[in-house]
Amino acid sequence: MKMAFVGKGGSGKTTLAALTARRIGAAGPGTTPLLAIDADINQHLAAALGAPEDEAVMLPALGDQLPMIKEYLRGANPRIASADAMVKTTPAGTGSRLLTVAGPNPIYEALVRDVGGVRLAVTGPFATEDLGVACYHSKVGAVELLLNHLVDGPDEYVVVDMTAGADSFASGLFTRFDATFLVCEPTVRSVSVYRQYIGYARDFGVRVHVVGNKVDDASDVDFLREQVGDDLLTWVGRSDFIKAAERGVARPIADLEPANAAALDLIRATLDGCVKDWELYTRQGVEFHLRNASAWASAKTGQDLSEQVDPGFVLGPQALHLADR
Template sequence: MKIAFVGKGGSGKTTLSSLFVAHLAATGKPVLAIDADINQHLAVALGATEEEALAWPTLGDNMALIKEYLRGDNPRVPDVAVMIKTTPPGRGSRLVTPFEDNPITEACFRQLGGVRLGVTGQFDEDDLGVACYHSKVGAAELLLNHMIDVEGEYVVMDMTAGADAFASGLFTRFDVTFLVCEPTVRSVGVYRQYADYARDFGVRLVVVGNKVTDAEDVDFLREQVGEALLGWLENSRHVRAAERGTTRPIGELEPHNLATLDAMLATVDAEQRDWARYQRQGVEFHLRNARAWGSGRAGADLAEQVDPGFVLAPPALATQDA
């Protein structure tokens, strides 16, 4: 299952995603996590030191490697020079699974507290005024477009805050998107903006409240987001410590907050992916990107990269292995 965390800046999105990832790992679930936020704090939230986090290899810096490996011998993609973040897999592409060992995982991922963790890379001073952060996130998008995960495997991404999470087709790559919402008018406004985007593409959007202090906060969230509200995290010493970057054993989390994490996991496990629809959405956003900028930049018609007879699904992986 692929899971995303989105929300307003400062809502506690990274804190909640790190608690959920830690909960998965503590219960023995295999989990691959990717920090795709413009502010890269997930590694520290999961227990890395600041020095370790700064030295973490990045997907963005390894885009050339990722393209070359995933391209395989797909005849529709003759060269990595014409491969963009939305290039869909086809026959001959090299498909990956979340927990295999390959050149991408060796270069870009490390183990941390029972979690396989990768980061897209942060926006730094050299990027100011000349670069777009989405170019870094594009490495993660390309990887997810070629990744086949099965029941019992969890891929969790901490997305960038605000509407930028919808700046590419990446938001359609997830089975469940958890929107972290504070009991404030501004945070609810962000939820409504997200809900409008998600509705048009059939994205499963679920709200989890955060920084809840009393019954009035809960009533406010229920009134504003209705049935989309799955649960909430109550303010606690454990959650506040997580907000400060202090890692504590997930088993020490308060019972109500643990119950919310359990409800989130149950929601994820209840989803069934439609692989054909997943492929169609990936192709749709590739064609949008091709028309808008990709074909012009590549000097080739990138619509020709679409393999109409291919569906990304477990049988395709079996064919590749054969």
């Protein structure tokens, strides 16, 4: 099951993404298949998971290995002429190489590292040479490609820390999750981001649950209820544990206050309760690919990228036997 954490910059979404991943992985490495991905332009998830700052910046970046990622995922798909013809929205088809959450593959071997007991992949920072000439979404495109080729199941988890605000709607990545958790402070500015996000998301049937953060008292909860209504799933109160986490000190997850631990468990239970719809997931991916093909991608590559769509292909467990293994 795949979850995204979104919200206003500074709302604490990275902290909650890290805490949720650590809570899920608390049983120990390998017990629960788990993959965390930092898809935020501000690459702080590794630090939130407990990596020292100097180690966090040394993690291998998905965005730096996009040609390798494309070549591997292309596999023997006859609809894709070359890795160069693949764009961020290229969908999987018969002959593509599909990923599972924990299964071995060259991409994970090269780019996934254990950080604080959590397997983590990062898109990579916005480098100096990118300033003024590149869009960060070219790096996030690696994440979209991975999720377009990923088959996950019950009791398997992918936790993605997304870009702040409504910026994640600049790609089709926002449709790649079973549930989206919008972290919202009890402030007018944070609520305004919620309203903007929810307005876009509901047009695509995206499940959005609000998680209140930095809650001090009942008045904060009342404010969130008034502003977001039934979308409020749960909330996390201020605490010494979370304050330490936001300062880069990852205490043992077992020390988290019971009320806040229960909030994280509810996030997981809510995700577990989602019914996967692989046909919808595939259809939405194809829709955004065709939009990109028409808007810019076909012209950029010099090929009609609408032909990359395999009309009889539906991503999901049943597609694993169609993959190039």
